[in-house]
Amino acid sequence: MKVFRPVKVAVVCRSCPEAMICIITNPVNSTVPIASEVLEKAGCYDPRRVFGVSTLDVVRANKFVADAKGLDVSTVTVPVVGGHSGVTILPLLSQTTPSVSFTTEELDALTDRIQNAGTEVVNAKAGAGSATLSMAYAGARFVLSLLKAMSGSPDVVECTFVKSDVTDAPYFATPWRLGKNGLEQNLGLGSLSDYEKSKLEGEVLPALNKDIHKGSDFV
């Protein structure tokens, strides 16, 4: 979190107040609240322009579902909501397109794999950093989507961890329509399955609110 020393974020704000700030540095669940609150204190916070890059969770969910169901990954979309760490990551497998069904065992296994894939890579690299190419791919995908939307393309949608009023967590990832000024329309949670509702209330929100408070306390 040291990278997010308040003075550094405030400098970005003063030198380029209309910048789109895409934050991929972990812990994203805390660095996004830190950046947002620092910008707010500096008097130049535009919540439409501060994004936590959680795209890698969507990329992983799409790949793991495609592998499990024998689908072409380029045709699969799984919205992933919540945060970007462990149990705060909630893949909405019930909203997968194309529509597919999962047994409870499959739901458990896929949800667990998507939630822990980042840690799996960190452990495998044993002190040599984290996911590199897939992080670059996810970061590039998010930024290219944002640039496309800023250039006027309609219907550009990405999941991103941002200021939100969809749940009682003040920052939360959902799919958003992006536009010329950044966040344009929150597409929300959609219709959740009982499995997802129970994860959201019992696991995602308690852990995510703790991470968000850690960020606020740091500021």
Ligand SMILES: NC(=O)c1ccc[n+]([C@@H]2O[C@H](COP(=O)([O-])OP(=O)(O)OC[C@H]3O[C@@H](n4cnc5c(N)ncnc54)[C@H](O)[C@@H]3O)[C@@H](O)[C@H]2O)c1
């Ligand atoms: N959001 C995502 O999807 C995602 C995915 C993978 C990794 N990450 C995160 O991306 C970050 C980078 O991961 P990595 O594997 O490249 O880590 P790394 O340890 O290989 O590299 C971190 C770099 O940051 C530099 N650094 C440290 N403190 C700094 C400071 N105060 N100011 C400027 N630079 C500083 C270090 O010198 C180093 O070069 C980590 O926070 C990681 O958790 C995010």
Ligand SMILES: O=C(O)C[C@H](O)C(=O)O
């Ligand atoms: O850096 C990490 O701890 C994991 C990273 O956020 C990832 O999703 O690969």
